[in-house]
Amino acid sequence: MDGCKSFTIAPHCGFYDYPLPPRAPFHVRISLKGVRAQDEIERLAARAPFVLLSQVHGTRVLSADRALRYPGKDRADGLLIAPGDAACGLRFGDCAPVLILSLGMKPWILALHSGFRGTLKNICASGMALAREKFGSAAPQDLYAWVGPCISGTCYSRRMDDPSTAEALKIFDPEAVRVSAEYALIDLKKQIASQLREQGVPAERIFLESQCTCCQTDLFYSHRRSTRENDPRMLLTIQTERPQKSECT
Template sequence: MDNRGFEWTKEKRQRKLRLIMPEELKNVFFASVYCRGELMDSTEGDPEKIWEILSSNFNNTGLVAPYQVHGTQVITSSSSFALPLRPEADGVLIEASSDSMASLRFADCCPVVIASDSPAPWMLLLHSGFVGTVKNIVGRSLAGLYENRPGSKSERITAWIGPCICRDCYSRKMEDPSTQNALTVFSPDNYLKKNGMTYFDIRGEIKRQLMQCSVPYDNIYEVEGCTYCNNDFYYSYRAGDEKARIFLLGGNTTKEA
């Protein structure tokens, strides 16, 4: 695994992963993952505090920052959902006409970004942790897009799987009902039963779900590392980060100052 599709930057002691957009979307959308650093430490995962500091870099545009509930609901990046409102959702859809920025927060769960120019430019930000992956928020979201956008071409889709907890670090008790349910969903390639525990490869299962939706293998990018193993780079709830969060921010390039 390498970091194709991502670019590391560091500004004022704040690490950031910028997603490298395909040529056809470079002048339409951008997305960045703010990892462990001074800004994220000081704001403790509070999107309002984060936006007080960052908004001037984006022409003081509003920010959609849903209250994440490990579900499959997707809302639009619209001022009608922007802060101080916190509607429940785990995904945000951005279009070329969107009037607000979009964000999600993570601490072991997986940031997923999906974008295309077919039939018109769109970009999805998704929160897919263990529960969201079992519920297949990726597949449900893409199914909805295909249904509402006749003529969509899956070969024009690009996807980025951001930093999350790895398969060696994420385990659940075998007898847990949620484990048993997950075993009916996850591919056998993406879990391992060992010593009364089941280890789940969330990132691997998300990649499988993307390919089940006909996203080409070569169009899926993954970032190296594990939020738990590499806790010096990322935030991990399982490693003790109770408040601070990885912050995924995306929007139209026209919103950048």
């Protein structure tokens, strides 16, 4: 996909650990189907300060060191995290979990909730603007990005008569949309990859998860396919120290 690479999540005890470069001072994992996100939130918050957002499908991104500590929640959809910050979490159904990592002199990582609306308004650009403001510009050779499991371009359809769909068709990469008479199929991963390249992330350092949350509900939570209102979402967590091995026995 224009030079981007793919990766495939395989669960281990209900979690997937992201393969960050060895020198990255962060540990990132996502909970999968069968793990209650709220249980993991309470476990992490009991050990140390924890940041959890009230996600609103917008483009507001906060520095983790200025965010409310759980059980308080800021209304935002992204966090900028530096070594020494509190552990952080975001929840996902069919929206895309996006990570942008910089391994420059001052390492940082962005964790973003990029659904249709966040992608339409380009939360990746908002996050990178905050990172530049706080840490300065990152050299392309120091940047990496991962677009995690989300609904695929074969499953995510939107009505053509929806004004937001019309707006997306004007600005999205043509490779990210397929149009029929009544519906448009939107490929969030392709569009987010395009936005990441615009922000200076080299295509060969962009990794796209290969599976679809809407198709593979045995592995992922899907908002569209859920039959229970209390079905737990997937929890993406970012920590600056390696977690204790308490999830597996």
